[in-house]
Amino acid sequence: MIFTDLTSAIEEARYRHGETGKPFTVVQQHTGGMKILAEQWVMRKQMRVMYSTRHDRFHTVLPGIK
Numbered sequence: 290m291i292f293t294d295l296t297s298a299i300e301e302a303r304y305r306h307g308e309t310g311k312p313f314t315v316v317q318q319h320t321g322g323m324k325i326l327a328e329q330w331v332m333r334k335q336m337r338v339m340y341s342t343r344h345d346r347f348h349t350v351l352p353g354i355k
Contacts, residue, residue: 290324290325291318291322291323291324292315292322292323292324292325293321293322293323295315295323295339295340298315298323298325298339298340299315299340301325302314302315302325302340302341302342303342303345305325305342306342306345311327311328311329312327312328312329312341312342312343313325313326313327313328313341313342314326314327314328314331314336314338314339314340314341314342315338315339315340315341316331316336316337316338316339317337317339323339328341328342328343
């Protein structure tokens with residue numbers, strides 16, 4: 290699924306993290322859209338990460354998102 294809104298992409302990444310317990314990341318594609326991918330896969334491909342759920346319990350990026 291491709292997202293155009295960062296807030297909804299972060300919400301989906303947090304949902305997937307809650308369901309599986311594994312960290313997920315939001316990465317930007319060349320077309321400008323954003324995808325949610327498993328963090329392990331992203332680190333192997335050395336993609337640019339916009340957001341990660343790895344440290345989600347310690348701080349938030351956007352106000353109002355918990």
